[in-house]
Amino acid sequence: MHKHSNIALALALAASASFAQAQSYPSKPIRLIIPFAPGGTTDIVGRGAADQMSRILGQPVVVENRAGGGGSIGADAIAKAAPDGYTIGISTVSTMAVNPACNPRLPFDPIKDFKPITNLANVANVIAVNPNFPAKSYKEFLAVLKANPGKYSYASSGTCGFGHMLGEQFKVATKTFIVHVPYRGAGPALNDVIAGQVPIMMDNLPSSMPFIKAGKLRPIVVAWNKRIDTMPDVPTFAEVGLKEPNDPAWYGLVAPAGTPDEVIAKLHDAAVKALQDKGFQERLRAAGAEPSGNTPAQHAAEIKKEFEKMKNLVKVQNIKLEQ
Structure with a gap:
């Protein structure tokens, strides 16, 4: 019995010590x-x-x-x-x-x-294209990809990076085939899309936004709960029927x-x-x-x-x- 009360006391002391530590946190x-x-x-x-x-x-x-x-x-x-x-x-x-x-x-x-x-x-996330890409709207973009499987490629910040996963989610959801071109970060990927080396960019919106504002990239579709104020013409994934990539x-x-x-x-x-x-x-x-x-x-x-x-x-x- 005595042994058990010692254990109980030890536990009570440990609990009060951790409580005291939390009370004085951060010190x-x-x-x-x-x-x-x-x-x-x-x-x-x-x-x-x-x-x-x-x-x-x-x-x-x-x-x-x-x-x-x-x-x-x-x-x-x-x-x-x-x-x-x-x-x-x-x-x-x-x-x-x-x-x-x-x-x-x-x-x-x-x-x-x-x-x-x-x-x-x-x-928010975005699919954007080089302004020379032969599509202005999401509907046109999808039609071009469906008509030309494997012809177009998309740039991302790297294999197993966020953009790569967005690209693959998009391919699964739309049953299209575009080729992945991984880079060492969003910066170099964006440079090549702007220069026209790769036509499509999958990205978090903040890194693409300055180029969209400057007219060097054309946004096609965004992942967000509503349309973005600065891009009122660009639909969300949910609006075009793609629920999964819209998170x-x-x-x-x-x-x-x-x-x-x-x-x-x-x-x-x-x-x-x-x-x-x-x-x-x-x-x-x-x-x-x-x-x-x-x-x-x-x-x-x-x-x-x-x-x-x-x-x-x-x-x-x-x-x-x-x-």
Whole structure:
């Protein structure tokens, strides 16, 4: 009996210690891992969140860019960090769904190894073409592809990157055949589409938007819940009958699995407050992103849905990562 009461006491002490730790959290700087190089949409979202959360939490949130492996190096660093709330990271469709679906040998599991905090922002996706492409509307675009299987190619940010998956989803949904040309990032892919080397681009809208505004790319269809204000003539995938590709890309906040719930709650509250800052909202919208700020359970559901969808796509299209 005596032994059991000791165990109960030990458990009670451990519980109160973790509660006390959560109460005083954060008592030192927090590291925010961004799994891509500086300058992209992920970086805009991550740095904006870090600035605001530093102010709200009263401790510096220090950004660390850990690029490489299509985001998987940074994602693995988040998964392997101590689950104490002092290392968090940005989650993206690439790191939490596309990469793990394409490469089952990755050293982390997107569902088991992370504890979601919130989705910070959603981003629209776009299929755009070189202005010389022989189609002005989505209907014409589809007719040209159906009449010429295998003649046209599309550029993406890389094999098993987000654009590649959008292209393959589009092919499955429309029963068309276009050839994939992978690049080392959206930048070089866009350069070649603008130069006319490759006619079609599959992309997140923020990186293509400046070229669309300048008339160097023609948008054909977007993935978003409604038409985009600056492109009122461009239909959404849902409008043209393609429900699956219409989901937006998202940029969320996750902690390593095992991080205490009380800590997750504090981080969630700080992130939601951060998204209420007018300056941060304006920066996100200027980059083509829309603030979100949903619950941890909702972000967990988004991750799971996207991962299942990508696993299915990889199987159907027999997509292999080029080693």
